[in-house]
Amino acid sequence: MVLDIFLIFLLVFILYIYGWFFWYFKFYKKSVVSKNIISFHKISRFPEFGGTSNLIFQFENYMKFLKDEGFKTVTIDEFINHNDPKNILIFFDDAYENIYKYAYPIMKKYFFKGVLCPVVGYIGKKNVWDVKTGKFKHMEFGMLKEMIDDGFEIVSHSLTHKDLRKLNDENLFFEVEESKKILEKILKIKVDYFLYPYGLTNKRVKEFVKTAGYKGAFTSYTDKSEFDLYEIPRNTLYIIDSNLTLKTLLYKKPLFLLGHFDMKGRITNWFGRFSPIIRL
Numbered sequence: 001m002v003l004d005i006f007l008i009f010l011l012v013f014i015l016y017i018y019g020w021f022f023w024y025f026k027f028y029k030k031s032v033v034s035k036n037i038i039s040f041h042k043i044s045r046f047p048e049f050g051g052t053s054n055l056i057f058q059f060e061n062y063m064k065f066l067k068d069e070g071f072k073t074v075t076i077d078e079f080i081n082h083n084d085p086k087n088i089l090i091f092f093d094d095a096y097e098n099i100y101k102y103a104y105p106i107m108k109k110y111f112f113k114g115v116l117c118p119v120v121g122y123i124g125k126k127n128v129w130d131v132k133t134g135k136f137k138h139m140e141f142g143m144l145k146e147m148i149d150d151g152f153e154i155v156s157h158s159l160t161h162k163d164l165r166k167l168n169d170e171n172l173f174f175e176v177e178e179s180k181k182i183l184e185k186i187l188k189i190k191v192d193y194f195l196y197p198y199g200l201t202n203k204r205v206k207e208f209v210k211t212a213g214y215k216g217a218f219t220s221y222t223d224k225s226e227f228d229l230y231e232i233p234r235n236t237l238y239i240i241d242s243n244l245t246l247k248t249l250l251y252k253k254p255l256f257l258l259g260h261f262d263m264k265g266r267i268t269n270w271f272g273r274f275s276p277i278i279r280l
């Protein structure tokens with residue numbers, strides 16, 4: 001019995017080491033496209049089932065770390081046009097109310113600005129797609145406006161948070177273009193960037209995003225080796241992550257851990273083709 005367990009562990013360990021070396025020789029050099037972009041979903045007081053949230057103290061630790069290390073938040077345009085290793089973008093996917101409540105005051109304290117990604121059809125309402133974790137309320141227009149006036153940016157995250165690859169032309173057009181129009185009209189701003197729901201996209205979806213007049217679009221993980229303005233990868237931080245994760249991502253070392261995160265991203269990405277739920 002003990003021997004069996006030992007052999008299973010040994011096998012898993014050998015497979016992991018094999019996977020790591022495979023990653024190193026096949027992907028390491030390519031993984032340089034991953035830039036200084038981090039994203040959060042929810043910031044909460046207590047752990048929630050599903051693990052897509054970060055606790056308040058975790059978030060505060062991240063911000064303190066970024067400040068101490070001299071990182072600065074910039075606009076998306078500035079980020080794309082200037083290759084400064086200390087520039088960073090901080091995304092808030094789905095623009096939940098808890099971001100306004102818990103993350104915003106911490107951001108203010110460290111003089112950071114972020115990128116809010118509201119699902120336009122759900123502004124001020126509860127989400128219904130997050131089946132695993134219950135329902136969470138999204139920010140109201142007034143909250144979004146207040147944060148914009150304070151220097152935050154807005155990108156469209158579609159109208160109803162669907163897997164856009166599966167929609168017909170008419171619905172796809174609506175999700176991409178109508179969401180932009182509504183945000184621009186109500187908030188009186190220009191919305192130049194898009195975030196794909198679940199990070200899922202393909203050639204056709206990208207064409208629609210370009211045609212709607214967006215300057216670029218963001219996804220979750222990409223295994224592209226070259227920079228694509230309509231598929232900019234981001235690194236999402238979950239409840240299991242820590243400052244060590246952030247440090248590894250930003251400085252690309254220690255290599256062992258970067259390999260671990262990158263492998264994790266690739267594996268999740270691969271499974272993501274079967275179910276959008278995994279990509280939350």
Ligand SMILES: [Zn+2]
Pocket residue numbers: 093094157161197198
């Ligand atoms: Zn989302």
